[in-house]
Amino acid sequence: MSLLMAFLIGGSLCLIGQLLIDLTKPGITPGHVLVVFITAGAILSGLGLYKPLVDIGGAGATIPLSGFGHLLTQGTLKAVEQKGLLGAFSGGVEAAAAGIAAAIIFGYVAAVIFNPKE
Amino acid sequence: MEIPNAENLKQAEIDEYDSLVQQLKPKPPLLKHCFWAFVVGGLICVLAQIILDFLQAGGMGQTDASSVTSVIMIFLGALLTGIGVYDKLGKTAGAGSIVPITGFSNVIVASAMEFKREGYIFGVGAHIFSIAGPTLVFGFAVSTLIGLIKLLFM
Numbered sequence: 181m182s183l184l185m186a187f188l189i190g191g192s193l194c195l196i197g198q199l200l201i202d203l204t205k206p207g208i209t210p211g212h213v214l215v216v217f218i219t220a221g222a223i224l225s226g227l228g229l230y231k232p233l234v235d236i237g238g239a240g241a242t243i244p245l246s247g248f249g250h251l252l253t254q255g256t257l258k259a260v261e262q263k264g265l266l267g268a269f270s271g272g273v274e275a276a277a278a279g280i281a282a283a284i285i286f287g288y289v290a291a292v293i294f295n296p297k298e
Numbered sequence: 299m300e301i302p303n304a305e306n307l308k309q310a311e312i313d314e315y316d317s318l319v320q321q322l323k324p325k326p327p328l329l330k331h332c333f334w335a336f337v338v339g340g341l342i343c344v345l346a347q348i349i350l351d352f353l354q355a356g357g358m359g360q361t362d363a364s365s366v367t368s369v370i371m372i373f374l375g376a377l378l379t380g381i382g383v384y385d386k387l388g389k390t391a392g393a394g395s396i397v398p399i400t401g402f403s404n405v406i407v408a409s410a411m412e413f414k415r416e417g418y419i420f421g422v423g424a425h426i427f428s429i430a431g432p433t434l435v436f437g438f439a440v441s442t443l444i445g446l447i448k449l450l451f452m
Binding site: 291 | 351367412426
């Protein structure tokens with residue numbers, strides 16, 4: 181059941197991304213799509229609208245980049261409750277630390293080991 | 299008589315060619331794109347859900363299990379990009395391969411690899427975030443702003 185919901189929610193989010201690419205102005209790049217998703221996820225999370233999606237879709241909602249935005253916002257809000265102003269600056273990085281470090285380390289190592297194809 | 303500037307002439311030719319390409323290019327098959335984005339994106343999330351369920355069954359807390367799942371997916375994205383599989387997948391899947399966190403990992407490796415000839419520090423090290431960087435900038439900007447707003451109304 182959790183697999184089916186992950187498929188449906190995750191698939192739907194990717195479908196929205198595809199509509200963004202095909203229906204907006206030409207020249208939209210993967211970088212733009214990622215920015216739109218992380219920003220939208222962070223804002224929806226702040227409004228309390230992304231949590232229900234995570235409850236329903238599990239990894240289907242957390243693995244798309246909007247889930248990363250949700251993680252940043254929730255980490256920030258939790259840290260603000262505990263530490264006030266400091267938390268507003270530390271909470272996001274703390275929550276996303278593992279993902280960001282993994283992206284830098286695996287990304288760097290993969291780029292050093294492998295060469296571009298074609 | 300004024301001799302047309304070679305630069306300008308070249309630019310005019312490029313513009314003309316571009317508009318011609320825009321006219322002749324077939325409209326993107328929207329339904330087909332959406333179908334593949336949905337299926338591939340959905341399946342990537344299913345794989346992540348399998349990993350997440352497995353970790354939680356092993357007794358890991360939800361927050362940690364979620365972080366570990368992201369780390370594993372980022373690793374897979376980097377590896378598949380390195381061996382050239384992910385970009386082939388992307389040709390069919392479109393946003394289905396961009397939106398999941400594996401896509402974030404993909405743009406990091408792809409842009410870093412591209413600049414390897416400029417060295418390991420200012421080539422690979424700098425270009426690791428040439429595409430993925432804005433994502434972090436806007437993500438942190440928005441989440442910090444939301445934190446500050448909460449602070450004001452707390």
